[in-house]
Amino acid sequence: MTRGFSDISPTFFDAEAEPVALAPGPVPSYIRDHRKRLRARFMQGGAAAMPDYELLELVLFAALPRQDVKPLAHKLLEIFGDFNAVLAAPLPRLLALAGVGEAVACHLKVTEAAAARMMRARVLNRPVLTGWAALLDYCHTAMAHRSIEQFRVLYLDRKNVLIADEEQARGTVDHVPVYPREVVKRALELDASAFILVHNHPSGDPTPSDADIAMTLKVGDAAQALGLVLHDHLIIGREREVSFRASGWL
Structure with missing residues (x-):
């Protein structure tokens, strides 16, 4: 047992x-x-x-x-x-x-x-976009070595200060269910203006799947309809991460 x-x-x-x-x-x-x-x-x-x-x-x-x-x-x-x-x-x-x-x-x-708590303290209640390296360090510490996929959302206020870091779902070794409606609903509840999606790939390879890309576009469309901004989607691997924004998918 x-x-x-x-x-x-x-x-x-x-x-x-x-x-x-x-x-x-x-x-x-x-x-x-x-x-x-x-x-x-x-x-x-x-x-x-x-x-x-x-x-x-x-x-x-x-x-x-x-x-x-x-x-x-x-x-x-x-x-x-x-x-x-x-x-x-x-x-x-x-x-x-x-x-x-x-x-x-x-x-x-x-x-x-x-x-994890020390790394989180470096990013919570601070401007995320000017402290990007600290954010990546935190995401790697919290997620890079997980054996199952974990999906988190980092919610930001109008000044891009991180006001909430929430785990939305956990899945299997290669899949995690994500519901765009729940992501944007929670943003409205928190009075957030923007958010960043983050999930890990237990395989260690952060290359996005077709499903990852499709899900991100759906969340982006839902956010745009409500006046919210999806800044990025980060996929965390063992040694590196992939940014949808930097890679041209957003």
């Missing part, structure tokens, strides 16, 4: 509940010294000075305070690909892995949520 956060047991924050934790007693010196060295390197050089597996180790330290987490970090990267993909991995897939208990899964998802 798939577990969610509501099903977590009373041992949720008990690192000793992990299946491969060390027996009670002093933490071995090689683990303690290794952690001290990694923390020092991070404090001196930041994340840029560390490969993915070491940065992941730092995240895992708090979840497994008595365990050598290097093998688990390598295992997670081998399965999911890179640091960002590990953080964005679906909770059921994480919990299904040997060595990944509830404490580990929690720390990974909290780290993901913290990163």
Whole structure:
């Protein structure tokens, strides 16, 4: 049975509940010294000075305070690909892995949520069109590594300030249902003057499909009929994004 956060047991924050934790007693010196060295390197050089597996180790330290987490970090990267993909991995897939208990899964998802919230704070209630790079960073952080398609709408006021970022729908690995009427209806409810469509391609390739293009044109027509502006439609891939405006589809 798939577990969610509501099903977590009373041992949720008990690192000793992990299946491969060390027996009670002093933490071995090689683990303690290794952690001290990694923390020092991070404090001196930041994340840029560390490969993915070491940065992941730092995240895992708090979840497994008595365990050598290097093998688990390598295992997670081998399965999911890179640091960002590990953080964005679906909770059921994480919990299904040997060595990944509830404490580990929690720390990974909290780290993901913290990163997304920080990036969102850089764009919410600020002019979007003059902070385009920050907007793209936020969209990649929030969506690039999702395993299913997610459709979001960024609603803007008359000064192109982002006033709402809302998920409209989730779909499958290659499809998400979008209803133009609901998009423009929500814009009117928020007293928005413009909006930007954003969705991800779990395949990693942001090239729009014919259905993507057709849907965008329908939303654009619905917006125009009500005096709203569709500024852009962004498709987020693993390494890059596609802008409908820059590509000439809008």
